[in-house]
Amino acid sequence: MAKSKKNSVNRRGFLKGAAVGAAAIVAGQNADAQVAPAQPAAQTRATTALPSAGLARVETTAPPRADVYTTDRPGSDFMVDVIKTLGIEYIAANPGSAFRALHESFINYGGNKAPELLTCLHEESSVAMGHGYAKIEGKPLMVMAHGTVGLQHASMAIYNAYADRVPVYIVLGNILDGQWRRSDVEWTHAVQDCASMVRDYTKWDDSPISLTGFAESAIRAYKIAMTPPMGPVVLIADQVLQEEPVPDQDRGRLRVPKLSPTTPPAGDAAAVNELAKLLVAAENPLIVAGRLARTPNGLKLLIELAELLQTPVLDRRQRMNFPTQHPLYGSGSLAEADFVLGLEVPDFYQVIHAQTPVTKMGMESRLLTKPTTKLATLSTMDLLTKANYQDFGRYNEVDLAIAADAEATLPSLIEACKKLITADRRRAFEARRARYAEVAKQNQARFLQDAAWGWDTSPITTARMSAELWNQIKGEDWSLVSDVVFQSFWPTRLWNFTKHYQFIGGHGAYGVGYGAPAALGAALANRKYGRLTVNIQSDGDLNYAPGVLWTAAHHKIPMLNVMHNNRSYHQERMYVADMAARSQRDISRAGIGNDISDPNIDYATLAKAYGMFSIGPIENPADLGPALKRAIEVVKRGEPALVDVVSQPR
Amino acid sequence: MKKLLLTVIVMLPVIVAAQTNTAGNETNGKRLFMEKNCYYCHGTAGQGGRDGARLAATVLNADGLIRYVRKPAGAMPAYTEKLISDQELRDVLAYLKSLPAAKAPKDIPLLNQILEK
Numbered sequence: 207m208a209k210s211k212k213n214s215v216n217r218r219g220f221l222k223g224a225a226v227g228a229a230a231i232v233a234g235q236n237a238d239a240q241v242a243p244a245q246p247a248a249q250t251r252a253t254t255a256l257p258s259a260g261l262a263r264v265e266t267t268a269p270p271r272a273d274v275y276t277t278d279r280p281g282s283d284f285m286v287d288v289i290k291t292l293g294i295e296y297i298a299a300n301p302g303s304a305f306r307a308l309h310e311s312f313i314n315y316g317g318n319k320a321p322e323l324l325t326c327l328h329e330e331s332s333v334a335m336g337h338g339y340a341k342i343e344g345k346p347l348m349v350m351a352h353g354t355v356g357l358q359h360a361s362m363a364i365y366n367a368y369a370d371r372v373p374v375y376i377v378l379g380n381i382l383d384g385q386w387r388r389s390d391v392e393w394t395h396a397v398q399d400c401a402s403m404v405r406d407y408t409k410w411d412d413s414p415i416s417l418t419g420f421a422e423s424a425i426r427a428y429k430i431a432m433t434p435p436m437g438p439v440v441l442i443a444d445q446v447l448q449e450e451p452v453p454d455q456d457r458g459r460l461r462v463p464k465l466s467p468t469t470p471p472a473g474d475a476a477a478v479n480e481l482a483k484l485l486v487a488a489e490n491p492l493i494v495a496g497r498l499a500r501t502p503n504g505l506k507l508l509i510e511l512a513e514l515l516q517t518p519v520l521d522r523r524q525r526m527n528f529p530t531q532h533p534l535y536g537s538g539s540l541a542e543a544d545f546v547l548g549l550e551v552p553d554f555y556q557v558i559h560a561q562t563p564v565t566k567m568g569m570e571s572r573l574l575t576k577p578t579t580k581l582a583t584l585s586t587m588d589l590l591t592k593a594n595y596q597d598f599g600r601y602n603e604v605d606l607a608i609a610a611d612a613e614a615t616l617p618s619l620i621e622a623c624k625k626l627i628t629a630d631r632r633r634a635f636e637a638r639r640a641r642y643a644e645v646a647k648q649n650q651a652r653f654l655q656d657a658a659w660g661w662d663t664s665p666i667t668t669a670r671m672s673a674e675l676w677n678q679i680k681g682e683d684w685s686l687v688s689d690v691v692f693q694s695f696w697p698t699r700l701w702n703f704t705k706h707y708q709f710i711g712g713h714g715a716y717g718v719g720y721g722a723p724a725a726l727g728a729a730l731a732n733r734k735y736g737r738l739t740v741n742i743q744s745d746g747d748l749n750y751a752p753g754v755l756w757t758a759a760h761h762k763i764p765m766l767n768v769m770h771n772n773r774s775y776h777q778e779r780m781y782v783a784d785m786a787a788r789s790q791r792d793i794s795r796a797g798i799g800n801d802i803s804d805p806n807i808d809y810a811t812l813a814k815a816y817g818m819f820s821i822g823p824i825e826n827p828a829d830l831g832p833a834l835k836r837a838i839e840v841v842k843r844g845e846p847a848l849v850d851v852v853s854q855p856r
Numbered sequence: 857m858k859k860l861l862l863t864v865i866v867m868l869p870v871i872v873a874a875q876t877n878t879a880g881n882e883t884n885g886k887r888l889f890m891e892k893n894c895y896y897c898h899g900t901a902g903q904g905g906r907d908g909a910r911l912a913a914t915v916l917n918a919d920g921l922i923r924y925v926r927k928p929a930g931a932m933p934a935y936t937e938k939l940i941s942d943q944e945l946r947d948v949l950a951y952l953k954s955l956p957a958a959k960a961p962k963d964i965p966l967l968n969q970i971l972e973k
Binding site: 563564565651654655656657658659660661663665667668669673674676677691694695700702776779780783784787788790793794796797854855856 | 891892893895896897899900901902903904905906907910912928930931932933934935936938939958959960961964966967969970971973
């Protein structure tokens with residue numbers, strides 16, 4: 207609990223004549239602006255601008271008695287006391303006047319440690335950094351932003367984090383009371399209800415109007431963000447509360463409430479027993495894993511459940527749920543399954559149905575399972591559903607739906623299954639073990655054969671890129687912090703993922719611009735563990751806010767960025783080609799508005815400009831291995847590096 | 857007039873043969889494969905990927921390819937005659953048939969390492 211310093215003295219001093227002095231300065235500046243003569247062209251080339259006549263007069267004349275406004279205890283110091291109790295390591299922020307006092311308090315009063323300020327060049331990057339960081343570290347970092355223009359920049363990244371059920375702790379500056387707004391800037395940067403803009407896709411927000419209220423809401427916000435289903439939260443730090451001294455009458459009574467973490471909601475015993483019966487009785491059960499493994503324990507528990515029942519796992523690659531070369535990884539089949547269990551699967555309907563492709567008219571989804579297949583879901587999706595933004599997907603008609611955190615429920619589910627397993631059932635499970643092992647072996651052989659096609663071609667295939675990368679990192683303690691969907695899943699097909707931090711899933715809401723900053727946030731979390739962070743970076747994504755390269759270099763966050771440079775917004779290019787084919791018009795024009803070429807972007811030069819070691823563009827596949835090796839040497843020295851690889855579309 | 861008629865009669869089999877050239881023109885096929893954006897999903901080497909099947913060294917014959925392109929089964933858009941002619945598809949097939957087959961993974965050191973792990 208933070209206490210007001212006993213010797214804290216409010217030195218706020220209003221001396222006589224303040225209004226007169228301030229008025230004099232303003233009048234002087236205004237007068238100067240009106241009478242200053244136009245400067246001849248030659249004079250404008252002077253390298254050092256001279257002070258204006260008005261400013262010179264003010265600064266060289268003995269001032270009248272003026273108010274000097276100081277305090278050693280602004281409200282923002284107390285806010286720092288509060289936030290320090292949460293154990294937040296970093297603040298990601300692009301600077302903004304609406305939180306200038308809080309900014310100053312963190313770096314001076316708070317010593318810029320725990321949390322440490324990270325300089326971001328865009329608010330979207332700040333939030334996405336928090337998104338990636340939380341998926342590695344299991345807790346949020348803090349983001350500071352303007353309540354208006356900063357939040358507008360940040361909003362897409364907040365939506366991604368919300369849809370991905372990831373906690374981000376966002377503090378916004380705002381001046382609620384119009385009487386305290388000093389200029390047109392402060393009026394345009396102030397808002398009546400900051401959080402309304404993002405309320406549809408945050409878990410909670412509050413706008414406290416006292417420091418006591420701030421303390422309670424700050425702790426509550428953290429608690430809510432961290433309770434599954436997790437999500438971003440928004441707390442408004444009113445600028446007046448930040449900048450004004452802590453009122454004398456509050457000094458003795460301000461306190462920081464104790465954080466009381468909420469245990470994750472686990473499924474009720476009767477429902478869990480019913481689920482166990484379905485699992486144990488099934489002849490061909492299949493587990494579908496979505497955002498299951500919140501922590502390393504989730505991965506461990508799913509392995510235990512799958513091996514106990516010899517049940518294959520269909521991984522949606524939204525978290526590191528299951529080892530990619532385990533015999534039960536991807537060896538099951540929806541068509542053969544007689545029972546399908548979805549664990550934290552946000553798009554369960556899409557999993558069990560084939561959707562009509564965009565190239566066909568109408569919506570004719572077709573069930574991929576047998577009509578008799580029983581279905582169950584165990585998910586927190588049912589605990590956080592809003593109306594406007596519809597990330598909840600199609601309605602699921604299932605036999606059993608348990609609204610609970612899957613990771614928290616797995617221990618009781620495993621125990622319930624153990625109690626039901628008879629010798630006969632155990633023999634049946636063992637019989638399918640060999641079958642799935644054979645399927646997994648065949649899958650692996652097929653992946654390797656598929657990877658060989660186009661091996662020496664240029665642009666470099668994503669399979670070759672992944673194999674070259676694996677060759678360089680397989681002996682390291684590595685962590686892949688980018689999605690694999692844009693590389694035809696080659697990393698998860700070829701690499702041996704076994705640890706929770708080796709994969710973090712994707713965007714959440716497919717908001718492009720997530721990749722580079724989320725990878726940087728994950729790399730930041732990996733730094734203290736000495737892991738080799740690898741980011742396969744899509745070119746279109748990087749161009750939303752390439753300033754993250756500078757943030758990585760400035761804060762010396764080691765990470766290997768490998769550009770998947772297909773010189774296009776390729777997904778959209780395919781969609782436009784689809785539409786052209788449907789319209790029977792010129793398909794060859796589908797690159798218009800989608801291609802990122804002519805001129806090609808030189809990402810190695812871009813990275814250099816931001817202070818990052820870089821190599822490329824690499825077009826010859828034979829050059830890729832040596833380039834990656836050089837870049838990894840730099841990363842191992844504690845710096846970021848980038849290798850630009852000109853690659854196949856997917 | 858007779859000379860013109862004779863020329864037409866003599867040239868007709870050539871024209872017809874060109875229109876139904878089952879062998880196809882590999883060079884033109886490569887151009888079409890890129891221009892019609894087949895490579896978007898199937899890769900410039902026809903290697904396939906997340907969005908399209910491998911086409912390099914395809915076992916399809918001309919009739920099979922034409923039939924599939926006109927009425928594809930999956931996510932692929934239908935390419936009608938208006939977008940690409942049968943003969944152009946034969947040229948594309950000639951290009952696909954010309955693409956080298958992949959080596960066996962055991963003959964590629966990086967893949968062999970994974971194979972033998």
